[in-house]
Amino acid sequence: MTTSLPVIAVTITPIAFPDPPLLNSAGVHQPWALRAIVQVHCGDELVGLGETYGDAPHLALLGRAAGALAGLDVFDLAGLRSRIAAAVGVVDAPDRHGLTGGSSAEKTLARIVSPFEVALLDLQGQVTERPVHALLGGKVRETVPFSAYLFYKWAGHPGAEPDEYGEALDPAGIVAQARRMIDRYGFRSIKLKGGVFPPEQEINAIRALRVAFPDMPLRLDPNCAWTVDTSVKVAEETAGLLEYLEDPTAGLAGMAEVAALAPMPLATNMCVVRFADLPESVARGSVGIVLADHHYWGGLTASAHLATICRTWGLGLSMHSNSHLGISLAAMTHLAAATPNLTYAVDTHMPWQLGVDVVAEPLHFIDGSVTVPDAPGLGVSLDQDALARLHENYLTCGIRERDDTAYMRLFEPGYTKRRPRW
Incomplete structure (x- = not known):
């Protein structure tokens, strides 16, 4: 019964x-x-x-x-x-x-x-x-790697005191930001949010990061700020520097044009955002990597289904992040733990929240990774x-x-x- x-x-x-x-x-x-x-x-x-x-x-x-x-x-x-x-x-x-x-x-x-x-x-x-990872099929990794997520930023909000990360508006500022974040959290890959300055400036930032961190995978995400032609030029100039180029231009058709010429894979969290987008993307060859996000894919089980589809078609898999706190981090960690083909470090905004959280015992980054919780459920409780x-x-x-x-x-x-x- x-x-x-x-x-x-x-x-x-x-x-x-x-x-x-x-x-x-x-x-x-x-x-x-x-x-x-x-x-x-x-x-x-x-x-x-x-x-x-x-x-x-x-x-x-x-x-x-x-x-x-x-x-x-x-x-x-x-x-x-x-x-x-x-x-x-x-x-x-x-x-x-x-x-x-x-x-x-x-x-x-x-x-x-x-x-x-x-x-x-x-x-x-x-x-x-x-x-939760046991409910999603079982744990395939003990720790989940995350990426340092860099942003161009002002020193502080206008009229307010500078925050502890300070200003980052040029390559030197971006490298300093990366060092601070990596020293604190131990990340082993780096993503730069682009689309802010002319592409030449952002390419220079990527080159500066490569000099400063010669062995770390690098990613650049301009959130569709470029035309197809500009995207192709940036891809050519960053050949050998980027692990992947994320959403350089808008739409499945535009991404396919860039993907056909780019020397690195293209990733997305903007043109493949629902299951209905997948057939056209695969047919066109628009992207090589999908950044899942359980917040808008329908939850953890839907994201697990997405992972299976990506594996079927040979697409790489990572995770997108927005500003979030510890419940989301726990959910992302359980999903990543149970997803065999999630082979790219996961995005996270948690370092930008400077310790603010709603969970009583937050998960921690150690050497850039989070240890997968084995307590019942998500393994976190509300404060x-x-x-x-x-x-x-x-x-x-x-x-x-x-x-x-x-x-x-x-x-x-x-x-x-x-x-x-x-």
Whole structure:
């Protein structure tokens, strides 16, 4: 006889935490990053955790979804998706920054399902006394390597004191930033967020990083800031320097043109962002590496399905990151631990959060990697005091939706988001 373990209640808490002025092709990060923490409650005082975006339109959709989950068996992931789809309906909710590719109703639904699915897997693990990676097929690695994620940045937000990373607006600043991050966390690969300055300047930064770190894999991601012709020129000038070039230009057709001529593989988190994108991408040869992100692919099991498809077609696999905290880091670590063909170091923004977190005992980077937790579920628990503080930040920060372009215009009134810009 099977016993159901029903969802009793769902709590969604919007939070905000300090974010540095990190530059990208859309503008610059605002002083506060927004997230939402999902708690799914069931019997025996068990609580499953999820983490997701905190923008107001997304929060509204999360609320509609949460209202439909009472009584759902925590093992019924198919029921989770169908209930949320019925509650939310057909909605296309694009983000303002556009750094994760185009929007669609399919992608919007996946983004809503994700934090609840992670929370249910956390509960399943607690009930069965198994870590989440065991529920995803089993652990294939003991540690998960992450990459140093570098950004051009101002010393601090205008009018505020400089942050501890300081200014990085030229190759010397980028190299100094890399040294600081690598000395602290031990990363063994490096990614530079480009699309900020003319390509020649960013190529010079890559060359400076190669001199400073001769043995480390390097990546460059301009978030579709370049034309096809510019992308090809950059690819030619960085031959032998880059592990991969990420999203140099927009669209599957444009990426295919570049991929046909580039000496290194192209990666993406912007042109392959849903399952419907995969057939055309494979047919065109648009990308060699997909950067999965469980936050908008529909959760951990959907991301595992994506990994299988990538393996079938010989595509490489890594993970994309946005500003996030420890629940997301734990989810990413479990997924990476159970994904055999995830062979590239994973992106993470955690070093930019400077220790701010909502979990009681955060996972740590040792030699650039995170040891895979073997405790039941995700292996992390909420720090309720920290959650309350970060929720208070949300209430008082005045930001309700991420908009890198609007924030940049406060300091450069004529600034426009243009893709391509060069």
